Each structure stands twice: as C-alpha cells, then as structure tokens.
Amino acid sequence: xxxxxxxxxxxxxxxxxxxxxxxxxxxxxxxxxxxxxxxxxxxxxxxxxxxxxxxxxxxxxxxxxxxxxxxxxxxxxxxxxxxxxxxxxxxxxxxxxxxxxxxxxxxxxxxxxxxxxxxxxxxxxxxxxxxxxxxxxxxxxxxxxxxxxxxxxxxxxxxxxxxxxxxxxxxxxxxxxxxxxxxxxxxxxxxxxxxxxxxxxxxxxxxxxxxxxxxxxxxxxxxxxxxxxxxxxxxxxxxxxxxxxxxxxxxxxxxxxxxxx
Amino acid sequence: xxxxxxxxxxxxxxxxxxxxxxxxxxxxxxxxxxxxxxxxxxxxxxxxxxxxxxxxxxxxxxxxxxxxxxxxxxxxxxxxxxxxxxxxxxxxxxxxxxxxxxxxxxxxxxxxxxxxxxxxxxxxxxxxxxxxxxxxxxxxxxxxxxxxxxxxxxxxxxxxxxxxxxxxxxxxxxxxxxxxxxxxxxxxxxxxxxxxxxxxxxxxxxxxxxxxxxxxxx
Numbered sequence: 015x016x017x018x019x020x021x022x023x024x025x026x027x028x029x030x031x032x033x034x035x036x037x038x039x040x041x042x043x044x045x046x047x048x049x050x051x052x053x054x055x056x057x058x059x060x061x062x063x064x065x066x067x068x069x070x071x072x073x074x075x076x077x078x079x080x081x082x083x084x085x086x087x088x089x090x091x092x093x094x095x096x097x098x099x100x101x102x103x104x105x106x107x108x109x110x111x112x113x114x115x116x117x118x119x120x121x122x123x124x125x126x127x128x129x130x131x132x133x134x135x136x137x138x139x140x141x142x143x144x145x146x147x148x149x150x151x152x153x154x155x156x157x158x159x160x161x162x163x164x165x166x167x168x169x170x171x172x173x174x175x176x177x178x179x180x181x182x183x184x185x186x187x188x189x190x191x192x193x194x195x196x197x198x199x200x201x202x203x204x205x206x207x208x209x210x211x212x213x214x215x216x217x218x219x220x221x222x223x224x225x226x227x228x229x230x231x232x233x234x235x236x237x238x239x240x241x242x243x244x245x246x247x248x249x250x251x252x253x254x255x256x257x258x259x260x261x262x263x264x265x266x267x268x269x270x271x272x273x274x275x
Numbered sequence: 276x277x278x279x280x281x282x283x284x285x286x287x288x289x290x291x292x293x294x295x296x297x298x299x300x301x302x303x304x305x306x307x308x309x310x311x312x313x314x315x316x317x318x319x320x321x322x323x324x325x326x327x328x329x330x331x332x333x334x335x336x337x338x339x340x341x342x343x344x345x346x347x348x349x350x351x352x353x354x355x356x357x358x359x360x361x362x363x364x365x366x367x368x369x370x371x372x373x374x375x376x377x378x379x380x381x382x383x384x385x386x387x388x389x390x391x392x393x394x395x396x397x398x399x400x401x402x403x404x405x406x407x408x409x410x411x412x413x414x415x416x417x418x419x420x421x422x423x424x425x426x427x428x429x430x431x432x433x434x435x436x437x438x439x440x441x442x443x444x445x446x447x448x449x450x451x452x453x454x455x456x457x458x459x460x461x462x463x464x465x466x467x468x469x470x471x472x473x474x475x476x477x478x479x480x481x482x483x484x485x486x487x488x489x490x491x492x493x
Contacts, residue, residue, distance in 0.1 A: 077347055240430050
C-alpha cells in the first residue's frame, strides 16, 4: 500500500501532510462536488426561510464548523469510566448484519500467515505485529450494541486484546491526540486518544468466540462500543499515532468526526 | 400621596405577544422545520416502518448532510427552547396564559369551537383547547429532545437511556414525538389561517391596550 511508506517517517507533521495529500487525491473531486451539490439542496427550506441560507458553500462551511464544535462537545461529554451496556449471549443478533461501502463479496481476503500489523507515528517500537503475537496479548470478550449512523443497531460479541494494552506495548505517546488506522479495503479513520484508552475499546480478533470472518473484518477490527459503526474499522493493516491525522473515509465526506455514542 | 394609575407600570401594558415571545416562537418554528426535514432524511437511511419520506421534502441531500443539519438545528431548538421556557416561567406568562386547563374546559371549548361560537377578540386570552395544544407542543418537544439525546448518546446518558427503555425504544419514541409535533403544526397552522388575526398578532405583537381606558380609570 502506497500509503504506508510515509507512515514510517518519524516526523509526524510531514507524515500527516503527505497522507493528507495522498488522500486528497484519493477522494475524487467529483465526490466533493457531489457533496456540495446534493449535500445541501435545501428543498423547501430556502423558500420558507428566504435569504437566510442561499449559498451552498457558505452553508456547508457553517455546518462543518458546527460539526467541529460538536466534536468538542462530545469529547467533553465522553466519560472514560462509563461503560457501554453489555448483554447476554442470547441477545446476539443473528445473522449479524454486514455493512460496508461495498458489497459483501468484495470484502478483502487477507492471508493469516502473511498478515503483519504495521505500527507508525508517535510510538517507540515500530516493528510490525503478526497475528499470533496479537493473540498472545490478554484477551477480553464483550457483547455490546453496535449502533450504525443510519439508526439501526445490532448486538454482537467481539473478543481480543484491549487497544490500550497494545498502545502501552508499542510505547505509544499516550498524550498524542489521535489514533488513526488504515485498512486493507482502502478505508481509513481516526479516533481520539481518550476513546482509544477506554477499557471496552478492543482490537477485535474474534466474533462470537471464533476468528473474525472476512465479512466482519478479518484479521482484525477496532471494536469501540462508545462510537458509531463507521468508527469501528475492519481489515486493519496499520495503526498510526499522531497529533494531526484526524480524518476518515466518511468523515472527509461530512460525517461527524467524533462519532460518539 | 395618591398614585397616578397611568404611571403604574403594568405587565399588561405591552402588546399581547411581547417581542421575546414572537422571536422565540419563529426561531422555534425554524428549528422544528430543520429538525423534522433533516430527520426525515435520516429516517430514510434506515426506515423504522414500511415507508420512506419523499426526498423532495427532506433536508440535507444525503445522510451525512442531513446529520449535519440535524446536529446544528438541535442547538437552535435547545437554546431557543430554554430561553423561551425561562422567560415564560419567570414572567408568569406560562401561569397566566396556559393555565388553568381542565379536561372539562377543553371539551367545552372544543364544542364551542365546532359550533363557531368561540370568541377570538382578545389575543391575550387563550381558550382551553389552545392552552392544551400549546402545553402539548411544549411537552412533546421536551420528549423529542430527551429521546433524541438518547439516540445520539445512548452510552453517555445511561439514566436517560433506561428511562426511555433502551436505544431502540428511544428511537421509536423519537419518531412518534416527531409525528406528534408534525400533527400539532398542521393543526396550529390551519387554525392560524382560519383566524388570521392570531397570525398577525404573532408577527406584530397584536393590538396594544387603548390608552384612553387608563385615563378614565378612577
């Protein structure tokens, strides 16, 4: 993946700038325009409210600013000691819904033996991690509700090491602001450090006590029951600690960055 | 010393609808419009029932845009709503205008309204059907905001979540609350058009009390 090489550089600023540049190219201009055009067709509102909001670009800018304020508010609301509710195994949703920006048969197939989790950014130990090494970390299992930004929810059982344990193991700068991930399907996102250190934030290797099937994100996903589904990336290939990379596949198109629940 | 009655400031001196009331009313109308239209778009992403809302009457263009509108509009709805409630309670307007209200009184006024015998000459005095309807709208908006908080932040507001019976139940209540406010707006707008004087009063404040009344007072 061309995106990984810059992540190995030590200078986080340069890395973020390069990543931003690459991602800007990756996100086609057409989709940005589509957001402008269809994102803010005001329908009847412009007729009723007259001249209040007649400029799509300035309306988008205002809404984006408010979304940033809502990031801040959610950061303040987030209680690191508050746990998401857990459920008995009998309440697990079966079949658990598949959801991605592509169809189920397009889910990437990763070879377990070849898999290496890349580690980059503000961390002391940047050596890649194999799957058996990840499995050797203390394992936690929890049945929690996955809430999609679309509104539906489903209860699932995920197991694996805590992200906080992993961040300690790799000597991550725990005062850094963001933990970013890049995925085999081209997906990318980032979360705040407080959520990364939450005890329920898992590097999920298992679903329902078995290795994650490809459709649920083999070989690993981030399971964050305090965040919406789009902040629970699958098929993770690289984890990146930084003070600058606060982006995401959907977030860059207008979804709220914090995406907390 | 005998006080001159015309110099005694009275809360009844102003227009029937003071400026703060008219401003919070129309800002609330705008907030509800934004919340309902963007909410319909969000609903369409994962419908609870066997129907979706026509895209043309929704706001936001797609789910992400609708969410941005919804979580911007919520600030207008909540802040404006709190200003309204504070002023309505502290000025005594709530107690004066919206109470008393009894089931018997609402029924009696509803019968009078259907017979065309209701008197709308004094915009200061709400009949009991109005009082019940306005109180219903206020309580319903409180319900919609609280259930919306659970849908938005079900982990961070555990007590509220349990009060509404969990995330999925709060989502349903949020929808029904929306339906109720839409029904209220339909009735409210119809009545405002049937009695244009009431609509004009909400724009201009309504007729001031005639000064001459005070001057001939003993």
